[in-house]
Amino acid sequence: MFxxxxxxxxxxxxxxxxxxxxxxxxxxxxxxLIDYFLHRSHDRSLEWxxxxxxxxxxxxxxxxxxxxxxxxxxxxxxxxxxx
Numbered sequence: 001m002f003x004x005x006x007x008x009x010x011x012x013x014x015x016x017x018x019x020x021x022x023x024x025x026x027x028x029x030x031x032x033l034i035d036y037f038l039h040r041s042h043d044r045s046l047e048w049x050x051x052x053x054x055x056x057x058x059x060x061x062x063x064x065x066x067x068x069x070x071x072x073x074x075x076x077x078x079x080x081x082x083x
Contacts, residue, residue: 001026002057004050009034020046021053023060030056058083 007022007029020037023030033056037049062079069075 002030002060004053004057007034009038011038021049023053023057025060 003024005022005024006019008017008019010017018038018041020034020041022034033053037044037052040049059076059079062082063075066075066078069078
């Protein structure tokens with residue numbers, strides 16, 4: 001199960017933080033998504049980040065529901081069809 005949350009991310013010691021969407025999994029925060037958003041925060045909107053978070057959450061849930069599919073290309077194609 002994955003939950004969308006708001007993350008306050010500190011990137012230095014000034015105490016200034018950036019608030020961005022994040023995905024929380026049973027194993028913790030999905031850090032690559034946070035890294036991606038921080039990299040794109042200067043040219044992408046918060047709404048765009050929310051949409052990406054939702055899309056990633058749906059895809060990860062789809063992967064969990066289809067563990068028998070071993071071909072990544074087919075897995076993604078089938079996911080796209082279900083959208």
